[in-house]
Amino acid sequence: YGNRLHSETGNIAERLAGIFDVTFRRGGNVIIPSFAVGRAQELLYIIREIKEKRLVASISDFPVYIDSPLALEATAIYSGDLREYADEETAALMRRGINPISFKNLRLSPTAEDSMRLNADTTPKVIISSSGMCEAGRIRHHLKHNLWRPECSVVFVGYQANGTLGRI
Numbered sequence: 001y002g003n004r005l006h007s008e009t010g011n012i013a014e015r016l017a018g019i020f021d022v023t024f025r026r027g028g029n030v031i032i033p034s035f036a037v038g039r040a041q042e043l044l045y046i047i048r049e050i051k052e053k054r055l056v057a058s059i060s061d062f063p064v065y066i067d068s069p070l071a072l073e074a075t076a077i078y079s080g081d082l083r084e085y086a087d088e089e090t091a092a093l094m095r096r097g098i099n100p101i102s103f104k105n106l107r108l109s110p111t112a113e114d115s116m117r118l119n120a121d122t123t124p125k126v127i128i129s130s131s132g133m134c135e136a137g138r139i140r141h142h143l144k145h146n147l148w149r150p151e152c153s154v155v156f157v158g159y160q161a162n163g164t165l166g167r168i
């Protein structure tokens with residue numbers, strides 16, 4: 001967690017919260033293709049802040065799913081005692097006993113079966129899934145089930161290289 005993230009978090013948090021709110025009011029899911037290491041954890045940090053500040057009026061306790069085996073492993077590492085690596089703002093959260101990348105209603109999808117069940121559940125939710133450029137993995141399944149639905153949103157939070165499905 002760097003100072004850059006903290007300086008941009010407010011604006012990003014407000015923009016993401018707005019997308020979440022509009023999508024949830026429509027009854028849809030927010031699908032976020034994300035790189036499993038680093039970016040997924042930055043998203044969790046921002047979403048924790050969104051929930052803490054109650055920036056989503058329609059469903060304040062919305063569920064968030066991490067749907068990537070690698071992201072689950074990376075998140076477990078980030079959840080350890082990293083105070084000596086954290087910037088001052090993040091370290092202050094940790095000193096207060098707050099895990100900066102965890103919050104109520106954060107759910108994990110470790111198996112392919114868990115992942116597939118997400119699209120059968122009609123509860124509006126955020127699904128963070130890899131791969132970040134939509135080239136492979138579980139994200140393609142979520143795009144297949146949600147991209148065509150006008151009530152859903154897909155939020156790209158990383159670079160999409162030329163020729164990738166994410167760029168297309």
